[in-house]
Amino acid sequence: MSLYRDEGVVLRTQKLGEADRIITLLTRSHGRVRAVGKGVRRTRSKFGARLEPFTHVDLQIYEGRSLDVVQQAETLASYGDRIADDYGRYTSGTVMLETAERLTAEEREPATQQFLLLVGGLRTLAEAAHAPGLVLDAFLLRSLAVAGYAASFDDCAVCARPGPHPFFNVPAGGAVCGTCRPSGSVSPARSTLDLLAALLTGDWVVADASDPRTRREGNGLVAAYLQWHLERGLRSLPMVERT
């Protein structure tokens, strides 16, 4: 019998038996973990809303033979209420959770950078200072970069010739020059690539000033880029409400 303590963000919950749930968490030191929340569906559960998606919790977990069990949970930050308050935030936030789950392929494999990125992304989303769609795209680009799939929006992704370049190719990894341009490349507006570069680096002044058309083209490229790097599509991505 062994106990461990860690902090984590609740990614997903699934009903188990009469009153329990399996809680999927992304933790700071133990990577993605699945643990049973006993009795959480009862209205008098000691856990209350602490094991709901979007909650950042301090946990004590008992390592079971087949499934771990959450013994104690204290809220560090709860973003769920602010996120569920707005349908755009809710759908964008859900994609962030699903992406974090999918980009941490192995359970128990430490993914501290992904964890920190998720906490930061959810906090920004809940603060509602920027459009939810932009917060989502910034998170997706950075999260893919941490997973080893950084996109280039300036230098050519094939020959590294300094940009800007007028073409973009998803399989090649981003912007491509006129010489390297593989077939199937698209030619997005210059402002779109500037927006994506700003989202990747966290330049919110540029990102907030972008117009709806640029954002639309930008999130189309981000979605294509994400789908290319994940084996199967995300369930939540087609449901994102963009305004």
Added chain:
Amino acid sequence: MYEGVVQDLIDELGRLPGVGPKSAQRIAFHLLAADPVDVRRLVHVLTEVKDKVRFCKTCGNVAEQEECRICRDPRRDRSVICVVEESKDVVAIEKTREFRGRYHVLGGAISPIEGIGPDDLRVRELMTRLADDEVTELILATDPNLEGEATATYLARLVKPMGLRVTRLASGLPVGGDLEYADEVTLGRAFEGRRLIDV
């Protein structure tokens, strides 16, 4: 693994919600040892429930006719609709005897991570019912969890142009508990939903 039909029974039982392989095996052996009359009665009820029970064409609740008992009842207030996720929620609210209006059963909550969006629930049917000007109040009684809240937010925004009175069930401290055990979200909601004490 057991032979043929016994294993089939265990497999079928194991597909039921909340029944794991161990429980499936336990139920299967209980049935094997049970009186044939009891088993036949169970089989009869199972067949009957699939033959007779359907979903109310108005509210989506389980019904034995085209419309459920509640929708057919002329004493129910037709100006109020209470939206719930499942038929079991109708039963729970009916037990309180607090509500005299009618229901609308969505068939779940919006959960993008499970691939369930508004189009997968009985939202369009709700909008059709609301277009009828008999209804003046909508009570959103989806579960007090994240998905239930998000579903209520979505519906509230969708019906806003219709100018109805839209309310959400109060959520807060469970009766019979100690304040110190409440988590921050529950306690926060309890503050939001506090009411005047009239003495």
